Amino acid sequence: MNKEDKYDIASQYAKKDGEVVLRDHVYDGIQEYDQKLPNWWLYTLYAAIVWFVVYWVIYYHTKNYKTDGERVVAGMNVIEGIKSKELEATLASLDNKTLIEKWSTDTNIVNNGLATYTTNCVACHAADLSATMVAGDQKFPLPGLALNDGNWKYGAEPMAIFKLIHDGTPPESTGHNGARMTPWSQQLSPKQIAEVTAFLISENRKDFTPVTP
Numbered sequence: 001m002n003k004e005d006k007y008d009i010a011s012q013y014a015k016k017d018g019e020v021v022l023r024d025h026v027y028d029g030i031q032e033y034d035q036k037l038p039n040w041w042l043y044t045l046y047a048a049i050v051w052f053v054v055y056w057v058i059y060y061h062t063k064n065y066k067t068d069g070e071r072v073v074a075g076m077n078v079i080e081g082i083k084s085k086e087l088e089a090t091l092a093s094l095d096n097k098t099l100i101e102k103w104s105t106d107t108n109i110v111n112n113g114l115a116t117y118t119t120n121c122v123a124c125h126a127a128d129l130s131a132t133m134v135a136g137d138q139k140f141p142l143p144g145l146a147l148n149d150g151n152w153k154y155g156a157e158p159m160a161i162f163k164l165i166h167d168g169t170p171p172e173s174t175g176h177n178g179a180r181m182t183p184w185s186q187q188l189s190p191k192q193i194a195e196v197t198a199f200l201i202s203e204n205r206k207d208f209t210p211v212t213p
């Protein structure tokens with residue numbers, strides 16, 4: 001092949017089926033054959049390119065077709081909406097009976113309540129609800145009231161306990177040795193407060209039966 005042929009690219013490619021051309025370039029002593037791709041292969045490629053453009057326009061540039069991600073998010077939003085409506089309704093109609101019969105007997109709810117209690121309440125009420133800390137053979141009182149002594153200072157009713165946790169020590173009360181309960185409504189959702197109430201009921205079953213509606 002002379003020097004001018006180097007620029008005659010067309011002659012380096014096969015144009016007919018079955019034609020085999022040895023390509024000009026050499027890499028590491030290796031040369032390539034060129035053969036014409038079969039038409040069925042080429043048309044599939046062209047069709048795929050056309051389909052890509054059509055698909056891309058329809059999928060990403062029209063409002064009618066949502067991506068999978070958007071569909072999942074939309075679906076989750078619907079579910080969340082239904083759930084939060086249910087929760088609102090439940091909390092709006094939350095009463096002693098529901099807390100005793102439903103919430104405090106539901107293992108999931110009680111476990112959530114226990115988790116909330118462990119994170120937020122043990123410092124003043126102790127893990128065993130006794131509001132005392134044991135060090136060696138001595139017992140020290142913690143700031144909170146015992147939650148397992150059968151005494152419910154602001155009413156032995158689930159909703160009274162819910163309210164106390166939600167709103168904290170009422171303004172007219174001087175608290176316990178001057179210490180007051182924080183209104184937990186700022187840190188915890190109504191659901192979490194209901195759950196922790198359910199947990200306390202489940203730990204003090206004897207105080208909350210028979211059911212007072």
Ligand code: HEC
Nearest residue numbers: 120121124143144145151152153154169175176179180181
């Ligand atoms: C910083 C200390 C502190 C923390 C933390 C705390 N409490 Fe209290 N809690 C108190 C004090 C003090 C009282 C007594 C309030 C009073 O007498 O007005 C009390 C009272 C209570 C009572 C009433 C007990 C009874 O015998 O009537 C309940 C129920 C209660 N707390 C639940 C909780 C829950 C649930 C949490 C966690 C979300 C919590 N507390 C976290 C200090 C605390």
